[in-house]
Amino acid sequence: MSLNTKKLAKNAWRVTKDRHLTCLRIRVPGGHLPAKFFPILQEIADRFGDGSVHLTTRQGFEIPGIALAATAEVNTLIAPLIRELEVDQGVQVPAPEEGYPAAGTRNVVACIGNRVCPQAVFDTTSLAYDIEKTIYPNNPHVKIAVTGCPNDCVKVHLHDIGIIGQVEPIYDPSRCIGCQACVKNCRQVSTGALRFHNFKVQRDAERCLGCGECVLKCPTGAWSRGGQYFRVVIMGRTGKKNPRLAAPFLEWADRETVLRICRNLYDYIDRHIDRTLAKEHVGYIVDRTGYPTFRDEVLRDVVLSPRAKVAGFFRPSGYLYDKSALAGQESHI
Amino acid sequence: MSNNPYLPFRAPILSKTRQTAVDWTYHIGCSLNPVPGQFVEVSLPGVGECPISISDFTPDSVELTIRRVGKVTENLSRLEEADYLYLRGPYGQGFPLEQFAGRHLIIAAGGTGLAPVKSVIRHFAERPETLAGLTILAGFKSPEDILFRPELESWSRSFDVQVTVDQVCDVPVPSPGHVGLITALIPDLAIPSPTNTRAIVVGPPAMMKFTCAELLRRGLKEDQIWVSLERRMSCGLGKCGHCRVGSTHVCLDGPVFNYAKARKLVD
Amino acid sequence: MGSLIEAAALDELLRLLKPKYRIYAPVRLPGKGRFSDTDLIGYAEINRSRDIVFNERSYFSPKEILFPVNQTLFYFTESQWREPETDDREILVFLRSCDLEAVKRLDQALLHNGPYPDSYYQEARAKVKFVLMECQEEFEGCFCASMGTNESRDYAFSIRPENGAYLCDVREDLEELFGRLGKPREHEPAFVREHKNPVRLPDNPEAFSEHPFWREYSERCIACGRCNVVCPTCSCFSLQDIFYDDNPKVGERRRVWAGCQIDGFADLAGGHSYRRDKGERMRYKVLHKIYHFKEHFGVNLCVGCGRCDYACPEYISFSRCVNKLAELEDSTKAEANRKLGDTSAAVEVKKDVK
Numbered sequence: 001m002s003l004n005t006k007k008l009a010k011n012a013w014r015v016t017k018d019r020h021l022t023c024l025r026i027r028v029p030g031g032h033l034p035a036k037f038f039p040i041l042q043e044i045a046d047r048f049g050d051g052s053v054h055l056t057t058r059q060g061f062e063i064p065g066i067a068l069a070a071t072a073e074v075n076t077l078i079a080p081l082i083r084e085l086e087v088d089q090g091v092q093v094p095a096p097e098e099g100y101p102a103a104g105t106r107n108v109v110a111c112i113g114n115r116v117c118p119q120a121v122f123d124t125t126s127l128a129y130d131i132e133k134t135i136y137p138n139n140p141h142v143k144i145a146v147t148g149c150p151n152d153c154v155k156v157h158l159h160d161i162g163i164i165g166q167v168e169p170i171y172d173p174s175r176c177i178g179c180q181a182c183v184k185n186c187r188q189v190s191t192g193a194l195r196f197h198n199f200k201v202q203r204d205a206e207r208c209l210g211c212g213e214c215v216l217k218c219p220t221g222a223w224s225r226g227g228q229y230f231r232v233v234i235m236g237r238t239g240k241k242n243p244r245l246a247a248p249f250l251e252w253a254d255r256e257t258v259l260r261i262c263r264n265l266y267d268y269i270d271r272h273i274d275r276t277l278a279k280e281h282v283g284y285i286v287d288r289t290g291y292p293t294f295r296d297e298v299l300r301d302v303v304l305s306p307r308a309k310v311a312g313f314f315r316p317s318g319y320l321y322d323k324s325a326l327a328g329q330e331s332h333i
Numbered sequence: 334m335s336n337n338p339y340l341p342f343r344a345p346i347l348s349k350t351r352q353t354a355v356d357w358t359y360h361i362g363c364s365l366n367p368v369p370g371q372f373v374e375v376s377l378p379g380v381g382e383c384p385i386s387i388s389d390f391t392p393d394s395v396e397l398t399i400r401r402v403g404k405v406t407e408n409l410s411r412l413e414e415a416d417y418l419y420l421r422g423p424y425g426q427g428f429p430l431e432q433f434a435g436r437h438l439i440i441a442a443g444g445t446g447l448a449p450v451k452s453v454i455r456h457f458a459e460r461p462e463t464l465a466g467l468t469i470l471a472g473f474k475s476p477e478d479i480l481f482r483p484e485l486e487s488w489s490r491s492f493d494v495q496v497t498v499d500q501v502c503d504v505p506v507p508s509p510g511h512v513g514l515i516t517a518l519i520p521d522l523a524i525p526s527p528t529n530t531r532a533i534v535v536g537p538p539a540m541m542k543f544t545c546a547e548l549l550r551r552g553l554k555e556d557q558i559w560v561s562l563e564r565r566m567s568c569g570l571g572k573c574g575h576c577r578v579g580s581t582h583v584c585l586d587g588p589v590f591n592y593a594k595a596r597k598l599v600d
Numbered sequence: 601m602g603s604l605i606e607a608a609a610l611d612e613l614l615r616l617l618k619p620k621y622r623i624y625a626p627v628r629l630p631g632k633g634r635f636s637d638t639d640l641i642g643y644a645e646i647n648r649s650r651d652i653v654f655n656e657r658s659y660f661s662p663k664e665i666l667f668p669v670n671q672t673l674f675y676f677t678e679s680q681w682r683e684p685e686t687d688d689r690e691i692l693v694f695l696r697s698c699d700l701e702a703v704k705r706l707d708q709a710l711l712h713n714g715p716y717p718d719s720y721y722q723e724a725r726a727k728v729k730f731v732l733m734e735c736q737e738e739f740e741g742c743f744c745a746s747m748g749t750n751e752s753r754d755y756a757f758s759i760r761p762e763n764g765a766y767l768c769d770v771r772e773d774l775e776e777l778f779g780r781l782g783k784p785r786e787h788e789p790a791f792v793r794e795h796k797n798p799v800r801l802p803d804n805p806e807a808f809s810e811h812p813f814w815r816e817y818s819e820r821c822i823a824c825g826r827c828n829v830v831c832p833t834c835s836c837f838s839l840q841d842i843f844y845d846d847n848p849k850v851g852e853r854r855r856v857w858a859g860c861q862i863d864g865f866a867d868l869a870g871g872h873s874y875r876r877d878k879g880e881r882m883r884y885k886v887l888h889k890i891y892h893f894k895e896h897f898g899v900n901l902c903v904g905c906g907r908c909d910y911a912c913p914e915y916i917s918f919s920r921c922v923n924k925l926a927e928l929e930d931s932t933k934a935e936a937n938r939k940l941g942d943t944s945a946a947v948e949v950k951k952d953v954k
Binding site: 336337338339340341343376377378379380381382417563564565567568570571572573574575577580582584585599 | 673674676679681683709710713714716717718719720806809810835836837838839840841842843848849851853855858860865866867868874887888892893895896
C-alpha cells in the first residue's frame, strides 16, 4: 500500500492505528455550526465510518473508521459544509469538493460570545470568521482562540494567540445613584478597579480589565458600553516540553490590529522557522528569537489605536517537564 | 425659587455642654417655637443632614441633644460655641399636651429617648397644677450614660422621678436609683386610676415594645399611650420616602404617635 | 381637533416649537443597552419625528425629565447658598397613557404629601406639556387597563404613526400650528382595553404582611433596584452633600434617586436597619404600589407599565405577585367561609397584625 501521509494530513485526514482506516477532521470556525450539516456528518459516520462522531477540544468533529480508499468520495460529501463555513465567509479554498486545503493552522475556536452570553462584550463568532479568513488555509501549526470576556471560558490562555474581548466602560455621573453595585461587584469578580468617592464612582483605568461587569450591574445605565477592544495574550501551550499559560502581549487593541497581527504572525514564522524539523510550533520559535523580535515583526505596519498598550516583556508562567521534582525526596505527602 | 423647603438657615451655637462621652447638648440661636416632640434637620455643608429631636426651647433658642453615632453627628460633635450649623424645621407632630391636662402622666424614657420628652417635662414643671401627677422613669445603660443629671435632680423635687441603669459602676445614680430595665419598675408604680392615666414611652424599639406591654398590663388602654418613633427621617417633608411605613410618613404624621396607631405600623 | 400631519410637517412643527420648548421623547440609543451590541430605548431631547420610537416601550420612564436622577438642590460656599439656575424653556414630553398617569402620582407624592410642595419638581411640572403616544396594543407584561391608567387625556396632542404620517388629536394652544401644517382629519385616540395577562388586585393585601408567601422573594430578589429605577412612580430619593476635593469649603447638596429594594435604604445612623430581608422589601414595595398609596391618595401608585417585570434580572414578576396575593385572599376567604359552614356570607379576613 502506497500513501503520501503528508498529503493525507494536509487534507485534514489522520493517520490512525489501523493501516486501512483514517479519520476525517471537520473545521467549525468559531464553534458555531448550522444544524443543517448534522445529517451530512451522520451520513458520513454511518455509511463510511463506524457510526460515531468525536467532538474535539477545538470545536470540530472527527469522524473515525473511514476506509482510506473512501477519502475522495467523503471529501465531495463535505463540500457543502466547506463552501458555507469557509468559502462563503471569504476563505480561499481552491477546490471545496477535494476537501480541506490545509490542516496545520488549527480551527479558530471561540466561546459562544454575545449572540447568547450576557457577559460577552462582543460577537466572538464573527471575529473567528474574520480570523479564519485571514489565516486559513495555512500550514504552520498555529492555534488561535477568541473569547468574549476575561472569564476566558474558551481557554485562550492555552493558545498561541488568545484574543479576549474588552469594552471601555463609559460613566455618566448624572445617572449614578451611588448604589455601589458596580464597586462591590468589581471587587468581588474582577480587578477592584472602581472606588467610591464623594458619592460617585472613580475608575482606575490602569487596573480596569474592560470586562463590562460594571455595565451589567448598573441599574440606571450610568455605566454604558464604549468602544470594543481586545486584549491579546500569546504563546500559551500544552505539549511534552513546557506547558504554560499565555502571557499578555497587547491590550485595548482594535479589531484591525488583531487581524493584522494574525497575518503578520505567518510572515514571522516563515522568516524564523527551523526548516530542518518536520514541524516547529510557533511558541518554540518565539523562545528562540526572543520576544522583542516577535513583537517588532508582528507589529510591523500596525497602526495601534491611541489606547493600545504593548507588553514591554514576555514572561509566561509554566514549567518544564522536570522528572526530578517527582523523583526527589522533598515531598512526603 | 421661592418657598424652597430644602434650604436650611444658618444659626449660631450659643453654648455646648457635654452630657456623656458621646452626647452633647447645644443651644442654638433661632426662633422656632416648636411643639415638644418635633424635630429639626441639622446639617453641615459638605457632610450632610440628619434629623435631631428638639430637647428644649425658648422663644429665641432651641436645645438639641446630639449623640455621636454617624458621619454628621461625628462632625457636629467637633463644633464649639460661636460656630454655626444649619437647620430646617421644626417638622412633624409633637406631643398633644392638651390631652394630658388633669391626668396622671407617666413618662418612660430610655437613653436618648429622654431628649424629645425633656421639653414636655419642663412644660409641666412650669405648670404642675395642670396635671394630677407626673411620674418620670428614665433608663440608661450605665451611670455614665445618664443624660440631664441636673434636670433630673430638679424634677425630682416636684415629681416622682426614678432612674434605673442596666449595670452599675463607680459613678452614682440619682436617688432613688435602680438597677435593671425600665419595664421592671412599672409593676410597682402607683397608678391610682388607670383610666385617668396617660403615658409617653420613648426609647429604643425593644424598650418601647416591652414598656408599652407592661403599661397595658397595668390597665392602660393603647390609646392612652404615646410613643416617638426613631425612623430614618431624611427630607423631613414627606417626599424622600425613607421614613415611610405603610401609608404613614413618620416625618409628617410622627415622630410622635398614639400607640394604638404605632403598633399597627408594619415595617 | 383631529389632524393628519406628514412627517416633514411634524418636523417643521417641532422646529417651530424648539425655541420655546425642550422636547423629549423615547429614542433608540444605539449600543447603550446593558448587553453588548444592544440598544437602549430611553428618553432624550429630539429634533425630528423619526427619532421617536413608537413600537417599543422605553426601558426607563419619562420621570427623569421632571425628577432627575441627580439634582443639585443648592451650591454652598462658606456661609451662602445658591440654587442652581434653571432652564426657562417649557417642556414637551412624548409619553404613553400609563406614564402620563404616573406623573399624576408623582404630583401626589412630591407636591401634595405634607404641607410643603417640592419646589424643584413644582417648577419643572409647571412648565411641562404632554404628547400622548397612542398604544394600539399592549407591550409585553403591561396591565394599565387593570390599574385604570389606560386612558389618560391630559395631553396637548395625541399622536399615532399612520403610513408615514401621524394622526393627532390636538388640544389647547397648538391648534393653530396643526391647522397650518396638518390636514383636518377626524381622529379619536385608541386606548388599550384588555391584556393577555390582566392583574387582579387583592382588597386587603396588608392582611398577608406576615405570610410565608413573601419568603420566595427573600430567596429570589438580589436587591439590585432595577425595578425601582425603571418605575415611573418610584420617587424616593436620598440627600447627599459633596464637597469639592480641592476646596472642602465649597460644595453642593444633591438629591439622588433611592430605591426601597436597595441595601441601605432603611438604615439608621448607628447601624440599625429595617427590612434587611429582601422578601420584606418586596412586600413593602408591592403594598405601597397597590394598597398603601391608595389609602392616602385614593388611587393606586402602580400604573401597570410592566417595566419592573421586564427589567428584573431574576425574572421576578410584580404582576404575578399581585395576582398571587389576590388568589391567596380568595383561598383564605373560602377557607374561612368553609370553617364557618356558611358559604353565603362574605367573611372579612381578619387583619393579622402584631
